[in-house]
Amino acid sequence: EIVLTQSPGTLSLSPGERATLSCRASQSVSSNYLAWYQQKPGQAPRLLIYGASSRATGIPDRFSGSGSGTDFTLTISRLEPEDFAVYYCQQYGSSPWAFGQGAKVEV
């Protein structure tokens, strides 16, 4: 079973700054089926990135994903006020699926 570890747990930044979130897998993610989600309080998770680097429909291009194998990164190029939230990575290439523990981007 794959275990995903996100770092850092909390990222304190200001609007306009760049955010870099890491997700490390305990073993290689099949076909790089790695997704990133954004979640705000009281809302369902919102898919941002799938297949490690493909943006989901309607996601602004300030969000980008990269990486392969066991190391993946979500980058928010310039933080907007609405980007302060919790972010999760997920591997869905093999069963059982796995989620990272979440990373909070705060002001």
Place this chain on the structure above:
Amino acid sequence: EVQLLESGGGLVQPGGSLRLSCAASGFSFSSYGMNWVRQAPGKGLEWVSGISDSGVTTKHADSVKGRFTISRDNSQNTLFLQMSSLRADDTAVYYCAMRTSGGTVFWGQGTLVTVSS
């Protein structure tokens, strides 16, 4: 258009049972593995159970093994999660989800299960 619609959530007493359903449409349901994912209040996302396209292979998280059973009816395009011996820590929003042929992940809107006396 792919649609996943969960139902069956509600309030149940500790030790009780509940059956969740996920009605699928817009794709060839019998060709895809399916999963249940949950999120407890204030907690992270947790994979619960998965089932192969044929229904022959199932897996469950250790936290629900022996209490939950995932199944599917391909003739009715429906996924199920039978939950028994429910505990307070099973309280969560339950989502059905799948990996699409395009390599993305698609989730339903979720159904809330509350275990409380």
